[in-house]
Amino acid sequence: MKKSQVKGRVGAENGTEREGVVWEMRPGGMLVQKREEGDGVSGPGTVIKIRVSHGSSQHDLSLPAQFTFGELKRLLSQETGLEPREQRLLFRGKEREDHEWLHMVGVKDMAKILLMEDPASKERKLDEMKRDQGVTKGCEAINKVRAEVNKLAKKVTVLESSVRNGTKVVEKEFNVLTELLMVQLLNLDGIEAEGEAKVQRRIEVRRVQNLVETLDSLKAGKTPNAATVSTKWETFESGLGSLQAPAPLSSSRVTQDWEPFD
Numbered sequence: 001m002k003k004s005q006v007k008g009r010v011g012a013e014n015g016t017e018r019e020g021v022v023w024e025m026r027p028g029g030m031l032v033q034k035r036e037e038g039d040g041v042s043g044p045g046t047v048i049k050i051r052v053s054h055g056s057s058q059h060d061l062s063l064p065a066q067f068t069f070g071e072l073k074r075l076l077s078q079e080t081g082l083e084p085r086e087q088r089l090l091f092r093g094k095e096r097e098d099h100e101w102l103h104m105v106g107v108k109d110m111a112k113i114l115l116m117e118d119p120a121s122k123e124r125k126l127d128e129m130k131r132d133q134g135v136t137k138g139c140e141a142i143n144k145v146r147a148e149v150n151k152l153a154k155k156v157t158v159l160e161s162s163v164r165n166g167t168k169v170v171e172k173e174f175n176v177l178t179e180l181l182m183v184q185l186l187n188l189d190g191i192e193a194e195g196e197a198k199v200q201r202r203i204e205v206r207r208v209q210n211l212v213e214t215l216d217s218l219k220a221g222k223t224p225n226a227a228t229v230s231t232k233w234e235t236f237e238s239g240l241g242s243l244q245a246p247a248p249l250s251s252s253r254v255t256q257d258w259e260p261f262d
Contacts, residue, residue, distance in 0.1 A: 048108060052089075054080055054115040065107070070098030076115060086121035090114040131194060138197030145187050146204055149211070152180055156211050163218050174219040181212050 046066075052059040059079045063072065073084035080087075089096050091105060091113050107113070155177055162169050185208045193201045 048102075048111070050102075050107065050109075050111045050113055052076060052079075052113045052115050059115075063102075065103040067102050068098060069096045069100050069102065072102065072113075073098065080115070082115075082117060082121075086118050088116045088118055090116065135193075135195045135197045138191055138193035139200060141191045142188070142193070142197060142200050142204055145184050145191075149181070149184050149204065149208055152177060152184070153207075153211055156214055159218055160214065163221075169218075171219065174215050178212055178215050181208050181215075184208055185212075 046064065047062055048065045049060060049062050052061060052072075054076075057080075059076065061072075061075060061079075063075065069089050070084065072089065073087045076082065076087060077084055084098075091107060091111070096105065159169055159173060159177070185205065188201055188205050188208070191197075191201055
């Protein structure tokens, strides 16, 4: 029986139209894509070579002609690092769906396919990059503050040791250290931080606050107790403590009642 060939819109009424595909009627009335010698698709298991353009890169792949575009995307993810959901594949100027078969839309040996990154994916990656850069920048700024606080913490330790040993320490030394610590607290407050950097900033803020509280106790003539903290810090939504140093504690009450002398 002679096979009849049809082109163009044959089968369009039944939703079987394929752009640029030649069809033939097989015995029994089955309409199938025509196979021609040398067209690169001779039957099941046929391997074809295609070239996929991605920006300035070219990727030459050998794969079965009966692959779907979804399967092609999985191969390309190994070549480009793009996840299948991040890829858009265009053939003959039209974006192809994952379920479409390569050979059914006319992809033959040495065919060219265009790969583009999904715009939403590109924007998401850009946001992630900016966020990562912000975290890195925030951590670097916090590390600089931490280095200064380390130096001040050593001086606080020296003062605490002097007080415990009964050595007299002038009030000015307490005041100067407190002011220097408050400067570092202001520096921390000015750092924009996200993620891990935000956590590190909160830890360093609490550390500075503890050092200030220790100085207040030493200045008042009391020995600091690590288990208890007497100073109350105002809490803000940003997670930072109050930038106002607490008023020095005093062991005696000051009044204006003066004892008269002869």
